[in-house]
Amino acid sequence: MLKMDTFAMGVTVPVHLVLLSLVIGSSQGCYCEHYPWGPWSACSQTCNFGTQTRHRKIRMDEYYSQNFCDQLCTKQESRTCNQQTCPINCQLGDFGPWSECDPCVKKQFRTRALLRPSQFGGQACTEPLVDSRPCFPAKLCNIVEVDCKNKFRCESGRCISKTLECNGENDCGDNSDERNCRRKKTVCNRKYESIPGESRGEVLGNSFNGGQCTTVKRNETRKLYRVPANLEAVSFQVTDEEDDVTSDFYKDLTPLSDSASGSSSSTRSGKRSSGIPFLFSKKTRVQVTSSSSLKKAIKASHEKNSNFIRVHKVISVANFTMKESDLQLSDVFLKALNHLPLEYNYALYSRIFDDFGTHYYTSGKMGGSYDILYQYSSEELQNSGLSVEESTECVRTETTKRVLFWKKKKVSTRCTTNRMTVTHEGSILESAERSVSLVKGGRSEYAAALAWEKKGAFPGHTVFTDWLESTKDNPVVIDFEVSPIVDLVRNVPCAVTKRRHLRRALREYVGRFDPCQCAPCPNNARPVLSGTECLCLCPAGTYGTDCETRAPGYTSVAVDGRWGCWSEWSPCDASFKRRRTRECNNPSPMNGGKPCEGQQEEEEDCYISVFTDRGAPCMNDDEAKREENVLIGEPESGCSRPDSPEYGFIRNEKNQYAVGEEVEIACVSGHSLIGYQYLRCLPDQTWTQQHIECQPSVCLRPPISDSVTISPFKQQYNIGETMKLSCQAGFIVTGQTKHYSEDICVLHAVSEQNVTKPSCQYSAEMCLGVQSFHFLHAGPCHGNSNLDWAIERAKLSTNSLKKVPCGYDTCYDWEECQAWLPPQVKDSEESHYFSGLLFIASITAKLYPAEGPYADKGDSLPLAFEQPNLTLGHGPTGSRAAHFSTDLDTSLLTQPIFITNTGCCTSAESRSVPSEGHGYYHLFTIDLSSSIKQNYAFTFCHPTKFQLLKPTDNSEKADDWKVEQLLPERLRKTEKVWAVVNKLSNFHTVLNNHQLLTLGEGKAISYAPLY
Structure with missing residues (x-):
């Protein structure tokens, strides 16, 4: 730094300060704060990132102008406000119409759809989606009881072996097998406890023992438990090892949600009525959370930018395997199935899934799962000096030593002496913001005590031990394989019908909890539907009520694509398939975001009902023999059922038909019927012989490879x-x-x-x-x-x-398909056919009482006078027209007719001036009064020969060409001519009149009266 001595003061002053003072003294710069800011304006929006502005209060004084304040001072500022996303209120649709009165439950139902879930703090829906009322049915309940054959029928409809009567056990579930017993036999000499476990909402009747006294012993307590008939195998063995404690690090909660929907070994999995999916460990297939636990974790992540470390351990106390067939249903589940109506009703069928779930366990382990999710501040973890792997291992080892009380486990000094743990007595567990209990099994009060809130007492080994002991008597299924409960609907009344309705209801049920109904979340957060509310799973680096706040350093603008909702299923096509599609537009991927995962189209098998709706039939599992498969002998009279053509079916199908009775043949979708669709039974017990075929009318999509x-x-x-x-x-x-x-x-x-x-x-x-x-x-x-x-x-x-x-x-009134020209006569006969419609080329007539020519195309005029002169004609387009003249006899008409000049039509044989011997098409339109209009199509099918005469002045005008002779001499006598008449409904008598058109004597064309 340059320095200079000021001899007067005796001090040292920096050179640049002296220079700066000289500049200020000469320029007199503006001090902008001399003009204070005004207040901020109201926010432009109440939500979704509004803006506010404020203006500086300027006074145009001498200081303002001399110090260049206009150029140096900012006069307006703006800032964002109300950054939170606008709340979306839950919206329900209107109730649909009341269903028909169900004859089995004697109720009517109506439903409404969830149009829009609540989101971003919007008002939730509290009203029900289903409404019902009692009614008086107009139909009979068609439920047919299952044929128990040689078994005992319980009052509930269940069929059990007759050997189970009067054995002192409630095998029916309603105790009807133990009534009116003269003497009761004993199955077991003593009473045994049932195998412990959850029984709430059970699907299988695990209290049914099938008349057997099979027991299993638990080693540590030496207790004997009775094995129910539904179990194929069960064993007790407590597994509690140190090595199975695992820990995982999550930047956000998205991976937990991705591992949802059941074990990897299950063929199909469902969702609970809450809409929150099950979460499973990717390593152990252990169920880790319920809807309330996940909801709590999501809301905790909204408070700050967070990372999560999860510690989990499985304690197994028993293994079980269910039988593959002949499973006994619980009494409550059986009653629910029996009360289902035959007609499809979503409100009633979906209650099965609400009450009993969508799947049942086929095998698994019982016990408890210690599962704790710790929430940490992302900033504190980053500043702790620990890597992700180190922090995850520190949480696991401290849990093992402090909670599980494995004293041999050593904790690394880096876990206790880092920047995060120094303020929490060296504990990385207590450095967390909180922990969420995802514990399953054991007594609920012990499971809840394992969770922890900051500034509270940390749960230690005693709390864990109490919970561990409680899992032995209160185990839950912690690892399992499942199958749909629809597969259990067998040997109940109308089982086939109800299974079909349950599968339909399940598809609709799962679709109602699809997050496709949610609006996109801010900052690429993942939406999750919980009941009628949408929540946002915040990605790492974001937080807030709806993940709208970004942590420092979060700069990503990528938006991953998410699926919109599925379309409705297409109708069942000719290949017995139906399809539905969805679009990746909720939102579409942007700024390098990931595309949607999964298929855009789904396809499934379907069937086509060829019968009219006569109500849902009651179809049971034991209906192996159907009417159409019953072999019968030849009928004494009448006909047996005929064979339908390929891709066809018989509408009024039955085994026998009386003489003279008809069957109707129809084709499946995508095929057209060729031939007459009715067959008649003849007296000789045969059917009328005629060709009937179902030809494809469309092409199905060809099979292709996935690429x-x-x-x-x-x-x-x-x-x-x-x-x-x-x-x-x-x-x-x-x-x-x-x-x-x-x-x-x-x-x-x-x-x-x-x-x-x-x-x-x-x-x-x-x-x-x-x-x-x-x-x-x-x-x-x-x-x-x-x-x-x-x-x-x-x-x-x-x-x-x-x-x-x-x-x-x-083809129109004057035409026949595949008959644009009638069959041609050989040229050697020197004759041709006229075919088509006569038409008016020009009109010259006298109107009564006035008179005058009318020859413009499109004009109509009444012919209410005697012997009007008509010029009829035809001619090829773009060439000379040939004309002929005749007289129209109107004396037989009871009211005036209207004739319209409709223009020319063409010769099918010649596109130039016709030569001798060529035939033509003619058009002739008649309107019967102004209130009744009718077109007549006349087709002349007689050979004729005529000659074209060229004008004497050699004129080339089209109108100068004349027809010497229109009809041969033999047609001038009265003779019937084939005529095709299309009529209106009030002219139904026309077709009964065979004298439609005659050719009178001479040149006159006579028209018989038609009314």
Whole structure:
């Protein structure tokens, strides 16, 4: 530092301070605090990160202007406020309609759905989801009793062996097997205690002994226990070793939640009614927590940025294995099953899972599990100087020595002399914020005493010993394998029907506790649904009520993807499969977050009911012989049941049919019936012989490997539709990956232009009812040939009563499928057919009393006068039109008719000016008064020959071409002509009149009266 001596003062002053004083003296800098801040404004939002602002109180005085305060002082400041997430109140849907009165329970039910769980401190739901009321049933209860055959039937409906009657034991559960006994026999000479364990909500009747007196001894107490009939094997052996004490470190509670839902060996696992999953140790498959314990741990993690260390130890006192079959149900479970209705009712069927759970134990260990979760401040752990491995081992060793009282265990000095433990007398356990008891088994007061709160007395060896001794008489299942309780529903009334309903209710039950209903949590926290409330599992580095607060150093912006809720199941398709999908959008992965784990689509087997709903049938397990499988002899009269075609079934199926009775053939979904669907029983005991076939109408999704992706992914595809096959990363495509549909030319009715479209796209739009496109021809479009007629045909189709699919096209009133032209006559006969509809090309007429020409396309006029002159015609689009003239006799009509100029149609044989011998299509539209409208389609099926006369002035105008002769001479006599008539409902008598159209003498075309 430079220094200088000031001789006047005799002191040393730094040079830079002198320079600074000179600068201040010359610039007079602004002191901004001279202008104080105003108050903060109200927060812009009550939640979800609002903002506040404040402004400096500026006075425009001389000091402000001379010292450049305007440039140097900040005039406005802002800050965040109300950072907490907005509370979401629980919302329930409206009650649905009351169900039909159940004849078995004589009640009606209605349910409502949980639309939105409460979250972020929102108001919880307190109202019930199910409501019921008594009623008077209109149906009989169809529950059929199980046939006990040669067994004894209890009053509860249970079937037991007759050897169990009057043996002094309540084998029925309702004691009905011990009534009216003249003499009772004894099974065991003395009474034995039952094997200790939980009995609350039990599914299996473990008090049923089956008339056997089998016992097992506990070595340490030398007590004898009676073994129930449901147990295959049971043994007592206390296991309490030092080496099985384990400890785990968790940055947050997410790994605990990930290890939920049951043991690894169970084929299927369920969830409890609370919605909180079971938690199991990944190492020992031991159940570690209940819903209240996990909830307490989650709420504790919200208070500060925390890490967790878990210590657990299993004390086994017994092993057991259940029988694989013939299990005896508990009386309370059997009564619950018997009271289930035959009709599916979610409210009643889901109560089974609320009361008894979703699974039962098939084998396992009984005893207790010492399981304590310690919560530590993340900051204190980091500053302690201990690594993660060291802190985890310190917790384990101190627990072993101090709580379990294994004196041989030595504690490292690093565990007692670090920055965290020095203020807690060298104890790393007491350095924790608190501990949460996840203990299972033993007496509840001892299990609760093992938990610890800071500043309280730490539970020592005495508390642990008391709990350990209590587990011997109060054990719980701590390690197990399970199976669904639905599998136990056998040999009860209507067992097959009830199993089917229970499986349906289980799918719906599990879906109601899916956290997909929760909103995304802040800072990539994991949502968990607890009943009707959503909680957030905070990741390491975050804390707060909803994990909204970040610890210093937490900078991650990644958002992991989470699944939205499953869609509804699709209908059962032709392959007897149904599917559902879900999207990874709650939220979608962002900023490098992980994608959703699991499948986007699920598929399961299903069945198609081909019968009308006559109420749920009562189907029992012993119904091995069904009506359709019973062998009967040949009937004396009538017919036996016919064979249905492949992919078909008989609607009114039974074993025998009377003479003259009909059966109806129908096809399963995805197939169309070809042929007449009814068969009649003939007197010779045979059925009418005709070809019936169920042809596929769609293509099912082809089987593919897991590495191939189909786009678009659908259940079924229309004939001709295209799908694309692609490979996942790391694979290459081999073979053809596309299936093409042919191009077709269609008319766009709005723009009146022809366009080329893929046939699959056109067919899909037709299936959806899109009528803006009309088929022209196969193959791509070339120019505008035949476009005028296509436009006219599209307009006329709107009034057609007949709309029959015909390939890509649709047939209307004047058309027949596969008969655009009638059968052609050989050229050697020098004759052709007229086929189609007559039409009006121009009209010249006198109206009474006025007169005048009417020839515009689309005009209509009444013909209420004698002998109107009509010019009928036809002609190919884009070329000259040929015309002919005739007279219309209206004398037989009782009221005026309306004739509309509808334009031209085309020749199917020639696209140019027709030459001699060519036939044409004709269109003729008649409207019967303004209130009654009807179209007639006339098809002439007679050979004819006519000649086109060119005008003498060699004019090339289309109107100058004339037809010399329309009909041959032999048709001028009165003769019937085939006519196809489409009628309205009030013209039902038309079809009974065979004189629809006759050709009168001479040139006149006569129309018989139709009303």
